[in-house]
Amino acid sequence: MATQTVEEMAAGLFRDVAIPTIHIGMATCGLAAGARSIEELVVKELEKRGLEARIIPTGCIGMCHNEPLLDITMPGMYRVSYRNVKALIIPQIFDAHFVKGEFAKKYAVCQIPIAGHKPFEGLPLMAETGFFKGQVKIVSSRCGLIDPSSIDDYIATDGYKALRKMLTEMTPDMVIDEMTKSGLRGRGGGGFYTGLKWKLTRQSPGEEKYVVCNADEGDPGAFMDRSILEGDPHSVLEGMLAASFAIGNARKGYIYCRAEYPLAIKRLRKAIDDARERNFLGDNILGTGFSFDITIKEGAGAYVCGEETALLASLMGERGMPWPKPPFPAQKGVWGKPTVINNVETLGNVGHIILNGGDWYASYGSEKTKGTKTFALTGSVKNSGLIEVPAGTPLRSIVFDIGGGMLEKKIPFKAAQLGGPSGGCIPASGLDTPVDFENVIAAGAIMGSGGIVIMDEASCIVDTAKFFLKFTQDESCGECTPCRVGSKIMLEILTRITEGKGQEGDLDELIRLSMYVKSNSLCGLGAAAPNPVLSTIRYFREEFEAHIRDKHCPGTVCANLIKYVVIEEDCTTCGLCEPVCPTGSVTWDKGEVAHINLETCIRCKACVDACKFRAII
Amino acid sequence: MAHNDNAATLNITDEEIDHICEEFGNREGAVVQILQTIQDKYGYVPAEVLERVGEDLGIPHSKMFGVLTFYSQFYREPRGKFILKVCVGTACHVRGAGLLVDKIKENLHIEEGENTEDMMFTLEPVSCLGSCALAPMAMVNGNTYGKLSGDKMVSLLKEFREESAGAPETEASPAS
Incomplete structure (x- = not known):
C-alpha cells in the first residue's frame, strides 16, 4: 500500500463539493501576517457580489514568507494558491475566478492538483516550484491542505485508518515491529529509536503505564511542532493511541504543550473533543475493548521542561528539574510508572508508518537516519x-x-x-x-x-554564540553547578569580548570551560550548552580573534566595536542618511559624499538602514 | 478584558480559591494548573493566595514558592493591561528584535519586565514564539504582529491606547 498522494488527499476533501472553496492560511504565522482581516474582506467581497463559497481556515503549508496565503478551488478545477494577499488584490482574484473563469496570473504562486479535477494552463504545480521540489511531505502532508479543526477532513485524508487497522488486524508486537523496521528516531533531537523505546516500555513490569507527548518546543528558531499541532492535530492523537496500544494499553496520555502556543492548544482541545465524540478516544474505542484518553497540560514557561525528566517533574506539579538517568522514563516515568515520552513530530509520523509499513518509511532518508x-x-x-x-x-x-x-x-x-x-x-x-x-x-x-x-x-558569529549562551544561562534550572556557574562565567567572557574588552587567552579559557560544563552537567541542557561556543570557535576563530586583538567586529553587529564609514565609490550622494541620524553625526551636502563623525556616533545603525546602496558599513 | 483586570485581584476570596482547588480535586499534581487558572482569572498570584492554595493542597509554603518562582510565566505582581511579549528568539534577534525592545523602552520609559505607571503596558521579552518567518514579531494579549519595525511598534502602542480609551477600533484596511 502506498501513501496518499496530494491529488488523492485533495480529492477526498472536495468530494461532493459543488460550490467554490476558499482556504485561508490561519496558523500563527498566517494570523501574524493579517489572515484574519483577509478573511473579513473575503466575506465582504462574497456578499457584495452575491456569491456563495465555503471559507475554510487551514494550517501552515510551509510558505511562511508568502503569508497571508489564500487558495481558491472552483468546482472541478485545481486549487490555486495566492501569496502575500492584500486588500487591493482580492477583487482582482475574484474577477479572474468568478467572472472570467481563469486565475489571477500576477499573484498566483502555484496550483495544487486534485484527482478528477482539471488544471489551469500556465501555472506551475505545487511540486514543480523551487520551494516544494526537493521536499517529501509525510508528517506535514496534511498541513495547509486540510481544515485542522475538522475531524471529517482528517478522516477524508486517511485519518484514523491506522488506528482501525491496528485495533482490528495487528498485535502490539506487530506495531512495535513496524516501528522498528521504519527506523524512526526521536524527532525532538535525541534520536533514540522509537520502536526500541516502545519495546522497552512494553517490557517494563506493571499494569499502569502512560504515554506523554512532548510538545514543549522551546528552541528559539524552531516551529515544526507548532505547525503540526496547528495544522494536523489529529495525527498526534493517532500516534499517541498507537503508542498506548503498543506498550500494553496505557489508559492515559498527556500532552505537555508550552503556553506560548495558545492556538496549538486550542486546536488540540477541539481535536480531543471531536475524537471522543466519534469514539476514537475514550472507553471501548470502536468497540474493541481498547480504552485511552488524553489530557492537555500547559507549560508555564521553562525551557528545561523540554528535557524529558524535567517535563515529567513539571507534569506532576513540581519544579521542572531534571533527574539523573537511570531510571529512564520507560522504567519510571509519570507517577513512578513506565512511560513512553515522544515528541510531536515523532508521533505525527506513526499513523503513516502503520498504514504504509515500516519498509516504506525506511525507503526514504540516509543510512542511519530513515524517513x-x-x-x-x-x-x-x-x-x-x-x-x-x-x-x-x-x-x-x-x-x-x-x-x-x-x-x-x-x-x-x-x-x-x-x-x-x-x-x-x-x-x-x-x-x-x-x-x-x-x-x-x-x-x-x-x-x-x-x-x-x-x-x-x-x-556576527561572536554575538550569535553569546545569544545562545545567554539563552541557556537564563534557562539553566540551577540544580547542578557546572551548568549554573559554568555557563555564567562563559557568558561573562563572551560579553567582554563583544564589548571590546577581550583578552589573550580568553578563547582557551572558553574551550576549557566548555569541556568541563559538557562532561559534568546533569542533563542534556547543560551538556549541550557549550556547543554553540565550541562550534563557532572551531570554524570562526579569526572572527573571535578580530574582536579580541583588533577590537573589530567584521559583521558590524557589536555596537562597541563598530566604526561606521561611508564607502565613497558606492555612495550616490543621495543624502538619505543625513536626516535619520539622531545625533547629527552624518554630514552631507548636495552632490557630496556623506561623512560620519565617529566621535558623536552612537552606533544606532539608522544611517545604515536608510542607505539603499549599502554604502555605509 | 477580564484576563488582566487588576482590580479584581484584590477581591479574590478564600472561598473562590478553595473552589478552584476543588475543581482539580485538591491534587498536589495539579498545582501548576491551579496556579495557571488563578492567574488567568486575576492576572497574577499574590502571596496570600499562594499560601491559601498551599494550605488547601497540603503543600508547604516553601515548596509552593519554589514552584511559582521556577516558571517564568507566573507573576507575583500585578501587570499592565497590554502585555507586550516581544520575541527575542534567534530569527527575531538576527532581524533586529533588540532595536524593537529598545524602542519600547524609550517610548514607554520602562525596562524589561516592568509596567508603565498607568498600568497600561508591561514589557516582556520572550523566547521564540515560533513565527520566525515574520521576524521580528511580538504577541500582545494573544494577538500576533509580524514584520515589525520600531516605527510600527510605536504606532501599535498608540492604537492600543486609543482602543483602551474607548475610541472606535480602526478598520484593518480599506476594502479597495
Whole structure:
C-alpha cells in the first residue's frame, strides 16, 4: 500500500463539493501576517457580489514568507494558491475566478492538483516550484491542505485508518515491529529509536503505564511542532493511541504543550473533543475493548521542561528539574510508572508508518537516519518557512534550492545554525554536509529538533554564540553547578569580548570551560550548552580573534566595536542618511559624499538602514 | 478584558480559591494548573493566595514558592493591561528584535519586565514564539504582529491606547 498522494488527499476533501472553496492560511504565522482581516474582506467581497463559497481556515503549508496565503478551488478545477494577499488584490482574484473563469496570473504562486479535477494552463504545480521540489511531505502532508479543526477532513485524508487497522488486524508486537523496521528516531533531537523505546516500555513490569507527548518546543528558531499541532492535530492523537496500544494499553496520555502556543492548544482541545465524540478516544474505542484518553497540560514557561525528566517533574506539579538517568522514563516515568515520552513530530509520523509499513518509511532518508525530517528554515534566507525533506538532504540544497538562496543577494552566506541552543554553526565549507543525525554531529552541530537559522556576512558569529549562551544561562534550572556557574562565567567572557574588552587567552579559557560544563552537567541542557561556543570557535576563530586583538567586529553587529564609514565609490550622494541620524553625526551636502563623525556616533545603525546602496558599513 | 483586570485581584476570596482547588480535586499534581487558572482569572498570584492554595493542597509554603518562582510565566505582581511579549528568539534577534525592545523602552520609559505607571503596558521579552518567518514579531494579549519595525511598534502602542480609551477600533484596511 502506498501513501496518499496530494491529488488523492485533495480529492477526498472536495468530494461532493459543488460550490467554490476558499482556504485561508490561519496558523500563527498566517494570523501574524493579517489572515484574519483577509478573511473579513473575503466575506465582504462574497456578499457584495452575491456569491456563495465555503471559507475554510487551514494550517501552515510551509510558505511562511508568502503569508497571508489564500487558495481558491472552483468546482472541478485545481486549487490555486495566492501569496502575500492584500486588500487591493482580492477583487482582482475574484474577477479572474468568478467572472472570467481563469486565475489571477500576477499573484498566483502555484496550483495544487486534485484527482478528477482539471488544471489551469500556465501555472506551475505545487511540486514543480523551487520551494516544494526537493521536499517529501509525510508528517506535514496534511498541513495547509486540510481544515485542522475538522475531524471529517482528517478522516477524508486517511485519518484514523491506522488506528482501525491496528485495533482490528495487528498485535502490539506487530506495531512495535513496524516501528522498528521504519527506523524512526526521536524527532525532538535525541534520536533514540522509537520502536526500541516502545519495546522497552512494553517490557517494563506493571499494569499502569502512560504515554506523554512532548510538545514543549522551546528552541528559539524552531516551529515544526507548532505547525503540526496547528495544522494536523489529529495525527498526534493517532500516534499517541498507537503508542498506548503498543506498550500494553496505557489508559492515559498527556500532552505537555508550552503556553506560548495558545492556538496549538486550542486546536488540540477541539481535536480531543471531536475524537471522543466519534469514539476514537475514550472507553471501548470502536468497540474493541481498547480504552485511552488524553489530557492537555500547559507549560508555564521553562525551557528545561523540554528535557524529558524535567517535563515529567513539571507534569506532576513540581519544579521542572531534571533527574539523573537511570531510571529512564520507560522504567519510571509519570507517577513512578513506565512511560513512553515522544515528541510531536515523532508521533505525527506513526499513523503513516502503520498504514504504509515500516519498509516504506525506511525507503526514504540516509543510512542511519530513515524517513523525513521537518525543519524551520529562517534567518537571512529568501524562502523562510516549514520544510520537510528526506534525511540526508545536503544543507546546500536546503538553503539554495528550497530556501531560494540568500535574502539579500549581495550579502553572501556565512553560516547555518542548526539545533538551536544545543547546536552549532556550519560554515560555507560545510554546505555539502548531508543533514542527518550523524553527519551534522560530525560537522560540529546537531540536527536537533529542526531549527535552521541562516546567517549572512552581515551577522556576527561572536554575538550569535553569546545569544545562545545567554539563552541557556537564563534557562539553566540551577540544580547542578557546572551548568549554573559554568555557563555564567562563559557568558561573562563572551560579553567582554563583544564589548571590546577581550583578552589573550580568553578563547582557551572558553574551550576549557566548555569541556568541563559538557562532561559534568546533569542533563542534556547543560551538556549541550557549550556547543554553540565550541562550534563557532572551531570554524570562526579569526572572527573571535578580530574582536579580541583588533577590537573589530567584521559583521558590524557589536555596537562597541563598530566604526561606521561611508564607502565613497558606492555612495550616490543621495543624502538619505543625513536626516535619520539622531545625533547629527552624518554630514552631507548636495552632490557630496556623506561623512560620519565617529566621535558623536552612537552606533544606532539608522544611517545604515536608510542607505539603499549599502554604502555605509 | 477580564484576563488582566487588576482590580479584581484584590477581591479574590478564600472561598473562590478553595473552589478552584476543588475543581482539580485538591491534587498536589495539579498545582501548576491551579496556579495557571488563578492567574488567568486575576492576572497574577499574590502571596496570600499562594499560601491559601498551599494550605488547601497540603503543600508547604516553601515548596509552593519554589514552584511559582521556577516558571517564568507566573507573576507575583500585578501587570499592565497590554502585555507586550516581544520575541527575542534567534530569527527575531538576527532581524533586529533588540532595536524593537529598545524602542519600547524609550517610548514607554520602562525596562524589561516592568509596567508603565498607568498600568497600561508591561514589557516582556520572550523566547521564540515560533513565527520566525515574520521576524521580528511580538504577541500582545494573544494577538500576533509580524514584520515589525520600531516605527510600527510605536504606532501599535498608540492604537492600543486609543482602543483602551474607548475610541472606535480602526478598520484593518480599506476594502479597495
